[in-house]
Amino acid sequence: MTFGVACSPSSAQFVKIRNAERFEKEFPRAVKCIKDEHYVDDMLVSVETEAETVCLAKEVREVHDKGGFEIRNWFTEKLQAGKSCTTKRNLLRILMRIYDPMGLLGLFLMYLKVLLQEIWRSGIGWDQELHDQLAEKWLIWQRVLPEVHKTPLKNYVSTCCIIRKDVILDEPLTQEELARAERIIFTQIQADVYASEIRSLKKDPSQMQPWKSRVEKSSPLYKLSPVLDEHGIVRMRGRLAGTLSVSETLQQPIILPRKHRGTELLILSYHERYKHCNHRTVVSELRARFYIPRVLGEYNRVRKSCQRCKIDGANPEPPSMGNVPFQRVAVGQRAFSFTGVDYFGPLLVAVGRRVEKRWGVVFTCLTSRAIHLEMAHSLTTASCIMAIRRFIARRGKPLEMISDRGTNFVGSARKLEEALQAVDVNAMMDEFVGPEMKWSFNLPAAPHFGGCWERLVRSVKKVLSQFELPRKPTDEVLMSTLTEIELIVNSRPLTYVPLDDEMDTPITPNHLLLGSSNGCKPPAVFDDSSTAVKSAWRAAQRSADVFWRRWVSEYLPTLTRRSKWFEKVRPIEVGDLVVIVDNCSPRNSWPKGRVIDVVRARDGQKMQA
Numbered sequence: 001m002t003f004g005v006a007c008s009p010s011s012a013q014f015v016k017i018r019n020a021e022r023f024e025k026e027f028p029r030a031v032k033c034i035k036d037e038h039y040v041d042d043m044l045v046s047v048e049t050e051a052e053t054v055c056l057a058k059e060v061r062e063v064h065d066k067g068g069f070e071i072r073n074w075f076t077e078k079l080q081a082g083k084s085c086t087t088k089r090n091l092l093r094i095l096m097r098i099y100d101p102m103g104l105l106g107l108f109l110m111y112l113k114v115l116l117q118e119i120w121r122s123g124i125g126w127d128q129e130l131h132d133q134l135a136e137k138w139l140i141w142q143r144v145l146p147e148v149h150k151t152p153l154k155n156y157v158s159t160c161c162i163i164r165k166d167v168i169l170d171e172p173l174t175q176e177e178l179a180r181a182e183r184i185i186f187t188q189i190q191a192d193v194y195a196s197e198i199r200s201l202k203k204d205p206s207q208m209q210p211w212k213s214r215v216e217k218s219s220p221l222y223k224l225s226p227v228l229d230e231h232g233i234v235r236m237r238g239r240l241a242g243t244l245s246v247s248e249t250l251q252q253p254i255i256l257p258r259k260h261r262g263t264e265l266l267i268l269s270y271h272e273r274y275k276h277c278n279h280r281t282v283v284s285e286l287r288a289r290f291y292i293p294r295v296l297g298e299y300n301r302v303r304k305s306c307q308r309c310k311i312d313g314a315n316p317e318p319p320s321m322g323n324v325p326f327q328r329v330a331v332g333q334r335a336f337s338f339t340g341v342d343y344f345g346p347l348l349v350a351v352g353r354r355v356e357k358r359w360g361v362v363f364t365c366l367t368s369r370a371i372h373l374e375m376a377h378s379l380t381t382a383s384c385i386m387a388i389r390r391f392i393a394r395r396g397k398p399l400e401m402i403s404d405r406g407t408n409f410v411g412s413a414r415k416l417e418e419a420l421q422a423v424d425v426n427a428m429m430d431e432f433v434g435p436e437m438k439w440s441f442n443l444p445a446a447p448h449f450g451g452c453w454e455r456l457v458r459s460v461k462k463v464l465s466q467f468e469l470p471r472k473p474t475d476e477v478l479m480s481t482l483t484e485i486e487l488i489v490n491s492r493p494l495t496y497v498p499l500d501d502e503m504d505t506p507i508t509p510n511h512l513l514l515g516s517s518n519g520c521k522p523p524a525v526f527d528d529s530s531t532a533v534k535s536a537w538r539a540a541q542r543s544a545d546v547f548w549r550r551w552v553s554e555y556l557p558t559l560t561r562r563s564k565w566f567e568k569v570r571p572i573e574v575g576d577l578v579v580i581v582d583n584c585s586p587r588n589s590w591p592k593g594r595v596i597d598v599v600r601a602r603d604g605q606k607m608q609a
Contacts, residue, residue: 320569358377371456375478571598
């Protein structure tokens with residue numbers, strides 16, 4: 001038979017049927033199946049029992065074998081013909097066929113779900129037989145399954161079954177049946193807690209003295225004037241009886257106990273009805289129909305246990321704020337011994353008739369909080385190196401420089417961040433790193449590590465916005481403006497301004513750099529005698545000592561108090577599954593990750609992962 005010819009399908013069907021007709025007396029059921037329940041080379045048939053399935057499969061295979069046709073890839077919903085049904089495919093099919101919307105069989109289904117996870121981890125194929133331990137666990141679950149119907153359930157869970165004894169469970173409940181189910185639930189909740197009070201209220205009132213309360217004084221219902229309505233539900237006899245504009249439920253609200261599972265489910269249903277918000281409305285609606293002692297506290301307790309509210313209100317839990325880095329408290333060191341560097345911009349300048357971009361470079365003394373501003377003409381490596389060399393020529397070589405340039409240099413704009421990727425970090429290291437100078441990088445995605453200089457970048461931008469510059473200033477105007485901003489920012493007080501002594505001034509970074517807050521000094525007569533030089537040197541030393549003494553006594557105590565992250569939290573451990581909070585991720589993107597390593601700080605806390 002030629003494959004692809006137009007008559008090939010009909011010829012194949014003719015040969016298949018002609019071969020089957022030869023065995024019509026010997027295998028009538030198989031021949032009927034081949035004639036009527038085959039589609040081209042596929043067989044689709046349904047039978048009543050497993051034994052009939054196996055028998056039919058053998059007969060069909062034998063008839064086809066007589067004609068030289070090989071039929072294979074058998075599959076059945078109940079079992080593979082001639083094989084066991086203990087396969088991953090059948091386990092998953094059975095699990096998915098169990099309908100349990102209320103979760104009443106969760107204890108039994110969890111065992112099968114865990115077993116299915118073990119099967120996945122073992123690498124067994126869909127139609128491959130389960131081996132010893134997995135097969136034994138599957139047989140254990142099969143033996144336990146018939147005992148499910150013997151499991152007792154709470155009355156308020158099986159209320160619908162009690163009500164609908166004479167109807168089909170698939171039909172929806174009528175309004176009358178729902179009201180009856182609700183009354184049964186309320187009576188069951190009250191019977192669990194107020195059984196003795198209900199017995200007292202059911203006594204014949206003619207046998208009791210009318211001026212005495214029908215419940216004991218020690219009862220929690222004593223002050224609520226409880227009564228039984230016609231359905232046997234305990235209600236509070238309120239003071240609004242007879243008020244026409246008030247509903248009956250508000251006149252006599254239903255009494256429900258605190259910390260009862262039924263009450264918690266009722267509160268949770270109201271909470272979910274109002275979409276997990278509108279909390280005052282929920283409490284108001286509950287009070288309009290029920291009397292629940294301390295209902296506000298009960299509602300808050302239920303709301304805090306709501307899993308969706310926990311997820312929606314979840315926030316990252318950073319560890320307790322660590323100790324101040326030693327670079328921030330390097331007392332007595334020269335200014336800019338420990339320096340943080342960052343870029344900001346771009347700033348547009350006019351160069352002739354064209355417009356070019358410039359960037360500001362902020363160098364921050366981590367100890368004295370002084371700044372030094374330079375202007376970078378581009379974001380190339382050469383321009384960055386020249387800006388740093390100008391800074392070193394004026395302020396001296398620092399002991400350590402720190403920047404946000406790990407795998408990324410966080411800038412103030414996306415273009416700045418993309419452009420800074422082109423800076424050759426290795427070339428900068430070759431230029432500056434040596435025995436006398438160290439360069440450190442902060443971790444990526446940790447901007448708070450550079451908060452010391454990020455805050456001063458904001459201060460520089462704020463002062464820059466107050467200058468009435470041309471829309472496109474020249475390089476000379478921009479550089480002069482940055483120098484003025486440097487003086488202004490370095491004149492800021494590091495401590496509180498004293499109010500009781502007008503002569504006492506707070507210390508500023510300029511006191512260390514220039515000797516006064518604004519750099520102005522009284523004129524003096526020039527004297528180069530040894531006595532004058534010696535006294536001048538002593539005066540300079542004394543000014544530096546005064547600055548550092550005041551820095552220790554006035555500024556250093558302000559670094560002691562933690563401004564956030566006060567509480568200790570459970571440390572992140574290796575292997576923890578976490579949600580990665582990244583401000584750069586797209587909206588509604590919450591990737592998951594697994595911790596593979598943690599980094600400890602000097603105080604032993606796990607600060608990074």
